[in-house]
Amino acid sequence: MSGKLSGKVAIVTGGAGGFGKGIAEKFTQEGAQVIIADFVEEAGQKTASELKCEFQRCNVTSRQDWESLVKFADEKFGKIDIVINNAGTTYRNKPTNDVTDEDFDKVFAVNVKAIYYSANVIVPYMQKKGNGGSFVTIASTAGIRPRPGLTWYNASKAAVINATKTMAVEYAKDNIRFNSVCPVVGLNTGLSDLFLGKPENEKIFMASVPLGRGSTPKDIANACAFLCSSEADFLTGIDLPVDGGRCV
Ligand SMILES: NC(=O)c1ccc[n+]([C@@H]2O[C@H](COP(=O)([O-])OP(=O)(O)OC[C@H]3O[C@@H](n4cnc5c(N)ncnc54)[C@H](O)[C@@H]3O)[C@@H](O)[C@H]2O)c1
Numbered sequence: 099m100s101g102k103l104s105g106k107v108a109i110v111t112g113g114a115g116g117f118g119k120g121i122a123e124k125f126t127q128e129g130a131q132v133i134i135a136d137f138v139e140e141a142g143q144k145t146a147s148e149l150k151c152e153f154q155r156c157n158v159t160s161r162q163d164w165e166s167l168v169k170f171a172d173e174k175f176g177k178i179d180i181v182i183n184n185a186g187t188t189y190r191n192k193p194t195n196d197v198t199d200e201d202f203d204k205v206f207a208v209n210v211k212a213i214y215y216s217a218n219v220i221v222p223y224m225q226k227k228g229n230g231g232s233f234v235t236i237a238s239t240a241g242i243r244p245r246p247g248l249t250w251y252n253a254s255k256a257a258v259i260n261a262t263k264t265m266a267v268e269y270a271k272d273n274i275r276f277n278s279v280c281p282v283v284g285l286n287t288g289l290s291d292l293f294l295g296k297p298e299n300e301k302i303f304m305a306s307v308p309l310g311r312g313s314t315p316k317d318i319a320n321a322c323a324f325l326c327s328s329e330a331d332f333l334t335g336i337d338l339p340v341d342g343g344r345c346v
Pocket of ligand 1: 112113118135136156157159183184187280281282283289293
């Protein structure tokens with residue numbers, strides 16, 4: 099590893115498993131001090147001790163939990179350089195008329211409102227420190243090239259791609275960069291089977307990816323590490339598909 103994140107302090111939400119765990123692992127290997135923020139305590143603690151990073155219980159839909167997270171990071175490391183907004187949720191792929199109020203509210207609380215809280219709580223902290231920063235939103239190809247059966251999940255990801263671009267422009271003056279990473283469906287993470295709906299859809303879906311496979315935690319982690327490193331100092335406001343050519 100090149101140590102490209104050496105000396106950086108990074109928060110990774112939803113880091114207990116899936117893409118988030120892959121991101122926490124890569125960032126640790128690249129020299130960052132990582133805080134995994136997740137609402138599942140046992141799995142979060144386990145991942146953190148495996149990767150030798152910190153864990154803080156945080157429900158990303160709670161402003162109070164975001165405030166406690168900043169306090170924890172500040173007391174432990176005295177700064178926050180990177181925020182990876184990875185925690186996300188969906189309902190199982192189904193006809194849009196079958197979506198319930200509960201499905202809708204959950205998707206928008208975790209996928210959209212949490213990003214609002216992250217910025218609302220951490221941007222003022224970064225501005226006060228005056229050293230810039232880097233936010234990455236784990237969005238989805240669903241936010242760029244939506245497919246049927248996931249209307250409100252797709253819309254939640256489109257919303258955060260847009261919000262991420264807006265904040266990129268607004269906070270460029272503070273050298274706080276905002277980018278999105280847009281994975282195509284992955285195969286072995288917690289949400290994968292909910293996106294596919296039924297197992298027989300996997301083959302059909304993979305046939306639509308030019309490079310012929312789903313995304314892996316490593317693919318997503320590599321993109322995030324690049325975007326948060328000094329190699330990407332001049333990149334802000336982009337939504338980077340990590341999708342084997344699916345969105346072309
Ligand atoms: N898996 C895919 O195919 C895929 C494709 C495109 C985008 N994404 C996006 O990637 C991100 C990660 O997905 P994944 O498949 O790794 O999911 P996952 O279910 O494996 O992991 C998500 C993590 O987020 C945590 N989490 C969920 N709600 C939370 C909350 N309210 N507060 C704190 N933590 C919470 C979970 O405990 C879990 O550890 C999501 O934003 C998802 O929308 C996933």
